[in-house]
Every structure is written in structure tokens, then in C-alpha cells.
Amino acid sequence: MMKISRIFSNLCFLAIVMLMACQKQDHGYKEFLEGGEKIYVAKADSLRGFPGKNRIELQWLLLSDPTIASANIYWNNRADSMKVDLVKTDKIDTVSVIIPNLEEGGYDFEVISKDKKGNSSISKTVYAYAYGENYRRSLLPRSISNTTLTAQNELKFTWRKANEQVLSTEIKYLNAEDQERVVVLPQTETELLLPDWKIGSTIQYASWYKPDTLAIDSFLSTAKDLVLTMKFDGDNAVSPSAFKRLKLPGDAPDATMNGNAFENLWSGVLAGGAAAKAWYRTETGSGMPQHFQIDLGKKVSLSKLRLWQRGSMTEYKLIYANGNIQNFEIWGSNDPAADGSFSGWTKLRSCEVVKPSNTPVGEYTDADVEEAANGHLFEFPSSTPAYRYVRVKVLNTWAGTDYMFASEFRFWEWKSKLSE
Incomplete structure (x- = not known):
């Protein structure tokens, strides 16, 4: 009986302990829920x-x-x-x-x-x-592999392959009319041609960079100045194989005689008559001044020309006399006006055939003959722009005639090499 009573007492004690524990847990849960349940907003x-x-x-x-x-x-x-x-x-x-x-x-x-x-x-x-600026200062323009001048005096760049961060390259330069031009070279291209670059002027170039494929901005590198030194060679004969006449309204008419042809002016024949292609003559009464044009077949930066008088090899009585040219002008154009006017033409220089002896018309010395046989030389500066068409404007002849004749015109051109 006492054993049963002891068991009952233990059970009652255990029940009291469990009840107290449950009350404490309930108190903690209520504290946790105090102020409401925690709510989270959706994250970015x-x-x-x-x-x-x-x-x-x-x-x-x-x-x-x-x-x-x-x-x-x-x-x-x-x-x-x-x-x-x-x-x-x-x-x-x-x-x-x-x-x-x-x-x-x-x-x-x-x-x-x-x-x-x-x-x-x-x-x-x-x-x-x-x-920022530290990154920008670290950027260099795209590298140039080579620079050359084409036969038409156009500046040609060859560029090294651009790295992946380069977007494009900007090139600033002066054209032949002293106007600033800007051209853009895409990242994928390696060659660039500047057809109207003013020879000797400074070229400036810089490259645009995108530092990362995800970048929202691009950066322009520090610009680099390119100064090209030109070494000119003016002793380059222009082949007459592509020469032809450019006939325009207002040109002096041809003299009507057997064999007289405008093309005789570059035939290479210096002795004989018109039929032998030795000279060309304009019509009597055509008046002064008068002009005519030669199509050189390509753009040429003239370095010099030589004029041979009619009679310079055998008919000495004609040199520095008659209808041989004494004073004339040379003009150049790449876009001559169709009406024959001087619009679109640029005067390159004035020329005078000088007689060494300075004796009166009709007289001549050995020095005069030698000068005529060599051809009268006229030179042009290396800065002369390249033109395809040449206009010869005759101002007067030695005898003051209203017509002119000449045996030969030969032309030379400037060619140049570039170096930094």
C-alpha cells in the first residue's frame, strides 16, 4: 500500500513539472509573435x-x-x-x-x-x-604600319590590327584648300586613303576604346601628331602615251594645212614639217591671247616642263621669231568648266622664253641655238597640286603674230617618299 502511494506521489510531481514547462514555452512563443509575423519583400x-x-x-x-x-x-x-x-x-x-x-x-x-x-x-x-582619367591616359592610338603616296599623290595608310577594345580611329587633317577634315577608320579595316591631303601638313589621330563589353561609355585616347617629311624627286618624265586633246569652247582654231595636228605637240619629233609631226600651228587671225588644253591622262603634280620652239633643230631663222611663243601661262584643273571659261582652273605659273643673247628678233647666236635645241625649261614647286588637265594660255609671240606655233611640250612630275 505504501509502495502504491509513493508511485502516485511521483506521478503527481511529474505532472506539475510538465505543466510548468508548457507554460514557459507558451510564454516564449507569445514573445516571438509579438509585433506580428516577419514579412520579406522580393529581392532584386x-x-x-x-x-x-x-x-x-x-x-x-x-x-x-x-x-x-x-x-x-x-x-x-x-x-x-x-x-x-x-x-x-x-x-x-x-x-x-x-x-x-x-x-x-x-x-x-x-x-x-x-x-x-x-x-x-x-x-x-x-x-x-x-x-576614369587614369584609364584614359593609359590608352594609345591604333598603330600605323606604313604610309605611302600613291601615283596620284594620295596619302595611303596601312594600320596594324586593332585590339578588341578599339572601336574606331579618328583622323584629322587639312585638305588642299586648308580645310580641316575628319575621317573615321572602323576597327575591322586596315587601309585608309586621304585623296585630298595637303602635302606637308600635320595629321592627328586618336582611337576610341570600350574598356569592357558591358561598358556604357567609350574613351578617346590621347591624340598623336604625325608629321611626315617629304623627299621630293622631280625628275620623273610623264609618259605622253595617255595624252590627248581636251577641246573646249573658246579654244584657238587649228591652222588648216596638211599634217597640222594638235597631237604633234607631244610626238617626240623636233625636226621637219607639220606632215612629219614636228610642230603644231593655230589659225591666222585667231587672236591673242589664246589657249588650248592637254589631258595628261592622270593627275600630275608638275615639277617642270620643257618647250621646244618650231625650228629649234634646223630652221634657225624661226627661233625667237615669227609665231614662236614668247610669253605664256600654265593653268591646271581637275574639273574644267564645260563652257571653256577659266572657272575651275588654277594658275600654276607665268613663263617667258628667254633669249640668251637678247639680240633683236631675226638675229641669233650659237648660245641662242643651243638653248632652243635643249628646250626651254620651266620649273614648279614641290607643293604644286596634282592636276589632270593643263591649259596653255599664250600671251604673245616673238613677232607679235595673231597665231602661234610650237614644236613640243614635255612634262615631268614630282614623286615623293614619306618618312616620320
């Missing part, structure tokens, strides 16, 4: 950072949580922050935020979403880099 989804010039763009998605109202962005260990108001639609929304005025360097960004009640999301972090 697919958070990305895009580098820029002293700025960074953050981008993320708003998925299905309609309660999102704003986002707080922190960086520099939460020393800097920005609040962004958000409006959620019934679709997946993309949020783009620019963080401006950043010093050059890397940044860890923390994004926390908020609803209107102040509930927060779990934070999301992303790393991004802001580029």
Missing part, C-alpha cells in the same frame, strides 16, 4: 553592374511581387546610398539606375527592396568598376 533579381566613365549602371529585374515600392542602394561600406522609387507593373520589369560622380575604382553595391510598409528584402550584391 538578376542584379548586374555595367562599368562607365566615372559612373556605373545597375540593372535588375522586378518579378512577381506587386508590393515593391522602392529600393535602397548602398556602396562604400554603406557610407554612400541612394533611394530609388519603383513602380511594379503586371509584367516583368527592368530597373536601370545610374550611379554618377564616382571616383575611378571598383565598387561593391548592395540593393535592398522595400514595400510601402517598410518591409525589406534580403540584400543582393554586385561588383562593378568605374573607369
Whole structure:
């Protein structure tokens, strides 16, 4: 009996202990629920950072949580922050935020979403880099492999392969009319032609870079000046094989005689009559001044020309006399006016056939004959632009005739090599 009583007492004690424990647990649960259940807002989804010039763009998605109202962005260990108001639609929304005025360097960004009640999301972090002046100063223009002048005096660049960060290269130069021009070389191209470059003028070039495939800004490298030294060679005969007449309104008419042909002016024949192709004559009464044009077949930067008088080899009584040219002008054009006017023509120089002895017309010395046989030389500066068409404007002849004749015109051109 006493044994049963002892068991009962133990059971009662155990029940009291368990009841007290349950009361304590209930008290802790109530404390946990005090203030309501904890609510989390949807976090920034697919958070990305895009580098820029002293700025960074953050981008993320708003998925299905309609309660999102704003986002707080922190960086520099939460020393800097920005609040962004958000409006959620019934679709997946993309949020783009620019963080401006950043010093050059890397940044860890923390994004926390908020609803209107102040509930927060779990934070999301992303790393991004802001580029700046230090990066820009490290950039070099795309390298040039070679520079040459074409036969038409056009400047040709060959460029080395660009690295992947180069977008394009800008080239600034002066054209023949002293006007500044800018051309752009794409990253994928390796050759560039400047057809109107002013010979001897400085060329400046710089390259655009994109530091990262995700970058939102590009950077222009420090520009480099290219000064090309020209070494000119003017002793290059222009082949007459492509020469032909450019006939325009207002030209002096041809004399009507057997064998007289304009093409005789570059036949290479210096002795004999017109039938032998030794000279060309304009019509009596055609008047002074008068002019005619030669198509050289290509653009030529004239370095010199030689004029042979009619009779310079055998008919000495004609040299420095009769209808041989005494004073004339040389003009150049690449776009001559169709009406025969001087519009589109540039005067290259005035020329005078000088008689060494300076004796009266009709008289001559051995020195006069030798000079005529060699051809009268007229030179042009190396800066002479390249022209395809040459106009000879005859001002007067030795005897003051109203017509002219000549045996031969020969031309030479400037050719040059470039070096930095």
C-alpha cells in the first residue's frame, strides 16, 4: 500500500513539472509573435553592374511581387546610398539606375527592396568598376604600319590590327584648300586613303576604346601628331602615251594645212614639217591671247616642263621669231568648266622664253641655238597640286603674230617618299 502511494506521489510531481514547462514555452512563443509575423519583400533579381566613365549602371529585374515600392542602394561600406522609387507593373520589369560622380575604382553595391510598409528584402550584391582619367591616359592610338603616296599623290595608310577594345580611329587633317577634315577608320579595316591631303601638313589621330563589353561609355585616347617629311624627286618624265586633246569652247582654231595636228605637240619629233609631226600651228587671225588644253591622262603634280620652239633643230631663222611663243601661262584643273571659261582652273605659273643673247628678233647666236635645241625649261614647286588637265594660255609671240606655233611640250612630275 505504501509502495502504491509513493508511485502516485511521483506521478503527481511529474505532472506539475510538465505543466510548468508548457507554460514557459507558451510564454516564449507569445514573445516571438509579438509585433506580428516577419514579412520579406522580393529581392532584386538578376542584379548586374555595367562599368562607365566615372559612373556605373545597375540593372535588375522586378518579378512577381506587386508590393515593391522602392529600393535602397548602398556602396562604400554603406557610407554612400541612394533611394530609388519603383513602380511594379503586371509584367516583368527592368530597373536601370545610374550611379554618377564616382571616383575611378571598383565598387561593391548592395540593393535592398522595400514595400510601402517598410518591409525589406534580403540584400543582393554586385561588383562593378568605374573607369576614369587614369584609364584614359593609359590608352594609345591604333598603330600605323606604313604610309605611302600613291601615283596620284594620295596619302595611303596601312594600320596594324586593332585590339578588341578599339572601336574606331579618328583622323584629322587639312585638305588642299586648308580645310580641316575628319575621317573615321572602323576597327575591322586596315587601309585608309586621304585623296585630298595637303602635302606637308600635320595629321592627328586618336582611337576610341570600350574598356569592357558591358561598358556604357567609350574613351578617346590621347591624340598623336604625325608629321611626315617629304623627299621630293622631280625628275620623273610623264609618259605622253595617255595624252590627248581636251577641246573646249573658246579654244584657238587649228591652222588648216596638211599634217597640222594638235597631237604633234607631244610626238617626240623636233625636226621637219607639220606632215612629219614636228610642230603644231593655230589659225591666222585667231587672236591673242589664246589657249588650248592637254589631258595628261592622270593627275600630275608638275615639277617642270620643257618647250621646244618650231625650228629649234634646223630652221634657225624661226627661233625667237615669227609665231614662236614668247610669253605664256600654265593653268591646271581637275574639273574644267564645260563652257571653256577659266572657272575651275588654277594658275600654276607665268613663263617667258628667254633669249640668251637678247639680240633683236631675226638675229641669233650659237648660245641662242643651243638653248632652243635643249628646250626651254620651266620649273614648279614641290607643293604644286596634282592636276589632270593643263591649259596653255599664250600671251604673245616673238613677232607679235595673231597665231602661234610650237614644236613640243614635255612634262615631268614630282614623286615623293614619306618618312616620320
